[in-house]
Amino acid sequence: MPTLESRAVPQSETYRQNHAALSDLVARLRALEARTREKSEASRERFERRGQLLPGDRLGRLLDAGAPFLELSTLAGFCLDHADPERSVAGGGLIVGIGWVSGVRAMIVVDDAGIDAGAVQPMGIEKFQRAQRIALDQKLPFIHLVESAGANLLAYRVETFIHGGSAFYWLARLSAAGIPVISVVHGSSTAGGAYMPGLSDYVVMVRDRARAFLAGPPLLKAATGEVATEEELGGAEMHATLSGQAEYLAEDDADALRITRELLAALDWNRDLPPVDRPYPAPRFDAESLLGIALPDHRKPLDMREVIARLVDGSDFLEFKPDYGPATVTGHAAICGMRLGIITNNGPLDPAGANKATHFIQACCQSDLPLLYLQNTTGFIVGKASEQGGMIKHGAKMIQAMSNATVPRITVHCGASFGAGNYGMSGRGFFPDFCFSWPNAKTAVMGAEQAADTMATVMAAGMQRKAQAVDHAAIESMRAKVIDTFERQADAFTLSGRLLDDGVIDPRDTRKVLACVLAVCEEARRRQLHPVQFAVARP
Structure with a gap:
């Protein structure tokens, strides 16, 4: 297979500027993630007084030591509703990711009760449900470490209540599909949250700490006048001995996680998946150099072969039709021994x-x-020649093929992702199996300057039609507003805060992230599930 060469010059001023700009963006990403961890860590003393582990420590006890953990959607909720970016705490109140538990790859959701007592956040709901859909699509056991104060009634939104019900729908679908759903209840799980363990196949509850009831003592008294304690209504021991809601009664958080690990091992989930040993060479170029070739300015050209050379085994890439429609780059390669096809852009998508x-x-x-889509395009090409050449119908064929592809699709936003180019290159609206962004990525219906110029032309034409003098000051004011509106919404941090990808990643981690999700998809296609007609019903 042909080996890609690199023309990157680490000593050049452009390379150094790119590296500095990307390093700053990665540092910003890490700072936002650290802010969330620090917010949770501030509750450590309170948790320790209660004899509990912090949510992050629970996750650490659950996971296999030294095994990788791919955290997803770390920026969920960032700057939602125009929050101050210097104070906004990202994450949606959840830790979500794919990790190894007793040698089994699983989807794990942890309620971060160290932040606002784990109260439900709007983007937390979307993040939770995205994790459920990934688990269903990729046939991953679903483990939920539960402790939440429930909905914040002072910030009640009816849409949060309505859409929140979908979480229960997906729990039922997971169980019926033959995918184990495990809830570990460390603390409160009340009202609608009680259906989390209620719709799980296996429930572990911590003695004296776990609570699960539809109505707590205050609501019960207000609704019926009945007086009862939390333990009588929904304590762990009651559920383990009377209601049958809990299969396992743990003495503390650590014991609950030990039981969960033993349970997953007992399910023998990997029995149909013999190990695959595939030796492979590393790329010929250091991943560090991705920071020097990635572009903070999408208006400058980037040969995406430079990116491919730093992602694929041996930097080997068999390009498909290299001389036909050359602005679209397609070809065969492998990542960590897993073969795949790559589609990327060195310019706009044209008919060829x-x-x-x-x-x-x-x-x-x-x-x-x-299929791996590396997005770096300003969209489908426009102009008389392309329109007469059938750009609409040829673009539609590409979208039809992508939408109906029968193989996994993974998308990485590496640069610009504008207009219908976002669609044709398997954007989030077309449900790729996984979608990630580099911190320099920009996504919009078009570039900010292009949008402003378009609106300026329309505004000037409108003035002329009304026989008015063209007000250049008003047009410039409008242009500035349009540019600001587009720029504020186009950056990767804002998009990821709205769950429009599965996370912003350091470009240097791209190969590791792709290796993880490719392996997830490969396992899913090899695994045989044993569906039941309905979800597993509790006695």
């Missing part, structure tokens, strides 16, 4: 490029090869 991509997508489906 769209046709090439369509052909390549269908050929990869024929060969059962996953």
Whole structure:
């Protein structure tokens, strides 16, 4: 297979500027993630007084020592509703990720009760449900470490209540599909939250700490006048001995996590998956150099072969139709021994490029090869020649092929992702199996300057139609507002805060992230589930 060469010059001023800009963006990402951990850590003394582990420590006890953990959607909720970016705490009140438990790859959700007592946050709901859908699609056991104060009634929103019900729908679907759902109740799980363990296949509850009831003592008294203690209504011992809601009664958090690890081992989840040993070479170029070649300014050109050379085994890339529609780059490669097809952009998508991509997508489906989309495009090309050349129908063919592909699709936003280019290159609206962003990525219906120029032209034409003098000051004011609106919404941090990807990643971690999710998708396709007609019903 041909080996890619690199023309990057680490000594050049452009490389150094790029490296500095990307390093700053990665540092900002890490600072936001650290702010969330510090907010939770501030509750340590309170947790220790109660004899509890902090949510992050619970996760550490659950996971296999030394095994990788791919955390997802770390920026969920960041700057939602125009919150102050210097104070906004990201994460949605949850820790979510794919990790190893007793040698089994699982989807894990941890209520971060160290932040606002684990109260439900709007983006936390979306983050939770995204984790459920990934678990269903990729056939991953679903483990939920539960402790939440429930909904914040002072910030009640009816849409949060309505959409929140989907979490219970997905729990039922997971169980019926034959995927184990495990709840470990460390603290409060009340009202609607009581259905989390209620709809789980296996429930572990911590003695004297766990609570699960539809109505707590205050609501019960207000609704019926009945007086009861929390333990009588929903304590762990009551559920383990009377209601049958808990299968396992743990003495403390650590004991609950020990039981969970033993339970997952007992399920023998990997019995149909013999180990795969595939030796592979590393890329010929250091991942560190990705910071020097990634572009903070999408208006400058980037040869995406430079990116591919730093992601794939041996930097080997068999390009498909290299001389036809050359602005669209397609070809075969491998990542950590897993073969795949790659589609990326060195410019806008034109009719030839769209046709090439369509052909390549269908050929990869024929060969059962996953598809990796590395987005770096200003969109579908416009102009008289492209319109007469059938850009609409050829772009539509590409979208049809991508939407109906029978293989896993993984998307990484590496640069610009504008207009219908976002759609044709498997954007979030087309449900890729996984979608990640580099911190320099920009996503919008078009570039900010382009949008401002378009609106300026329309505004000037409107003035002329009304026989008014063109008000250049008003047009410039409008242009500034449009640019600000687009720039504020286009950056990767804002998009990730709204769950429009599965997380912002350090470009240097791209190969590791891709290796993880490719392995997840591969396991899912090899695994045989044993569905039941309905979800497992509790006695």
